[in-house]
Structure formats: C-alpha cells, structure tokens
Amino acid sequence: MLYLVTNRHIANKDFFNIIEESIKGGIDKIILREKDLCTTKLLELSIEVKKITDKYNIPLIINSNLKVAQEINAYGFHCGYEDFISNKYKYDGVIGVSIHSIDEAIICEKKGANYVLAGHIFETNCKKGLPPKGLNFINELKKTISIPIIGIGGINETNINMILNTKISGVAVMSHIMASMNPYIDTKILKNHIQLIFGGDNHEQF
Template identity: 50%
Template sequence: MKQKLFIVTNRKLVKNNNMLDIIESSVQAGADAVILREKDLDCSKIIQLAKKIKKITEPQNVPLIINGNMEAALEVNSDGFHTNYADYMNEHFKFKGILGVSVHSTLEAANVQKKGADYLLAGHIFKTNCKKGLEPRGIAFLEDMLKNVSIPIIAIGGINESNIDKLLKTDIYGAAVMSLVMCSDDPYLTTRNLKEHF
C-alpha cells in the first residue's frame, strides 16, 4: 500500500503566499488530498473557497475534503467530509462521499469505526506549535490504534522530514501536514521533499 500525504489548510498560518497558490504548488508536487479546514469562516465563504480549490484539485484527481461544514460539502459536492469526534457520535451525517473523523484515543477510534467512519485522523503525534503545551501522543499511540481498528488511519501533528520515516514504518494509511506547508516559503519543494520519503 502506498501511503498518502494530506495537506490541511490554515490561511492564518500563510505568510507571504496566497493560500490557493500554496495548495496548487503542493498538489503539483504530489499531495494526495486536501482538507479544507477554516473553522471560523461562514458557510458561504467556505463554499467560495472550496470552489476555487476544487478547480485546482479536480483536474489532478486529488480529493477535496471539507472540515466541519456539511452544508458546504454538499453544495460543492466535495469528495469528503471531516468532523470531530463529538459531532460524529451525536449526529447522523448523510453524505455520499468519504467520511473522516478526528480522534484522540483508541476508544474513540473504535467507536467511530463501529459507527461507520471511512478514516480517522489521529493526533497529535509529534510536538507542534499548533498544540502548544500539550504533550504529543507519539508513535506508540498510533501502533495501539492500528491494533484495534481496521479503517485507514492518518497521522497528524508536528510531522516533518526528520520524523516522517518513523511514521511511514507503521501501517498508517497516510500523514497530514498543516503548518509545514502553510508556513513554507516554497510549498512545492517542501511537499516534494516530504513526498520523496513515501
């Protein structure tokens, strides 16, 4: 199985570049999927942004997954919808595409698998500025999850070129990066260099 690289958006981390340019560069460099995660935007703004991203991802057959806004996901006919654990467990999402859920424990992973999720986003694995002061969960956390669930697991949190190999030695489905690419001065090169480890 070829493991996959997911790019998670965060326009607030973008310094000099336009976020759409960053997404385009990372897709050209081999990113396998894009998760649009702009939780503070209202639905209409997410729809506008998603339509622009889809023009980049669709011709390359790169799935676009929308985080947290089902209305937008349905409106733009995104490939996937991603949500948090509590919302997934408390609601009944009717969505034809891929359904993903963020989890922070093996118990949560088992619960969302039972309820029918297509994949899990598990983190944070390594130290990251996005989760300041919170201890990373590490590789052992992933390995425990891998023993207990059979749906694809994507790791997130502090992933970079110096630690990606440790991750890829496990049976995870893929790795997701946010700040590494969003803050990069050369998102094409950053993505390509990371992708070369896969």
C-alpha cells in the same frame, strides 16, 4: 498517502498558490479546514479550491460544514469526534473523523467512519502545552481498528520516516506546508520519503 490540511491564517504566500504548488509536489488529498468561515464564505472559498483540485484530479475533503461538502459535491466530509457522535451524518462520499484516543477510534469505526485522523503524534506549535501521543498511539490504533489511520501533528522531513515505519495508512501536515516559503519543495521532500518506504503503493485503500 499525503494529506494537506489547510489553514489560511498561517500562509506565508497566496493561499491558492500554496494549494496548487503542494499538489504539484505530491499532495494526494486536501482537507479544507477553515472553521472560522461562515457557510457563505466557506462555500465561495471551496468553489475556488475545487477548481484547482479538479484540475489535478485531487480529492477535496471539506472540514466541519456538511452543507458546503454537499453543495460542491466534495470527495469527503471531515469532522471532530464530538461532532461526529452527536450527529447522524449521512454523506454520499467519504467521512473522516479526528480522534485523540483508542476508544474514540473504536466508536468511530462502529458508527461508520471511513478513516480517522489521529493526533497529535509529535510536538507541534499548533498544540502548544499538550504532550504528543507518540508512535505507540499509532501502533495501538493499528491493533484495534481496521479502517485507515492518518497521522497528524508535527510531522516533517526529520521525523516522517518514524511514523511511516509503523505502516500507517497516511500522514497529514498543516503548518509544514501552509507556512512554507516553498510549498512545492517541502511537499516533494515528504512525498519522496513516502515513496522510498512504500514504493508505488500509496498504502491507503478507500
């Protein structure tokens, strides 16, 4: 599975065009992560994005705002670890959580998360000054939890095979596609790597 995590602030092209071109290139799911928007503005944006994702039958996951996720009947709701353990979220769909340690992953699984977004795996400008978790982090997670693990952080065409070889459930990218001048091509290249390793099996079950 190949996820796109959005960030309109780093977009080099029209935001909606990037989303549509990335879907055409092979994105499987989209996490709409525009945390600076108020509920009203995020709802407006989500409605427009969902028109695109529905057109291509691509699941849309809303980050951080449960009300918006419920309002548009999104496929899923995603949040950070602290937010997840502080609230007893109930959602009629998939719930994902961003985690940065093995202990966090264990707790999320026990509390009912459907998947974890684990990172950052490689060096990335989004986390300047913070050392990456590396591939051992993924390997340890796989030994510890049974829910799907999605890797994020600095993933591109030069290192994607390294993380795919851990047999991870999926990978997520932000800047590699959001800041791309050709999101279709850059997405297609990543998707080709996934298909070469996993074949027709997208490897994620939920």
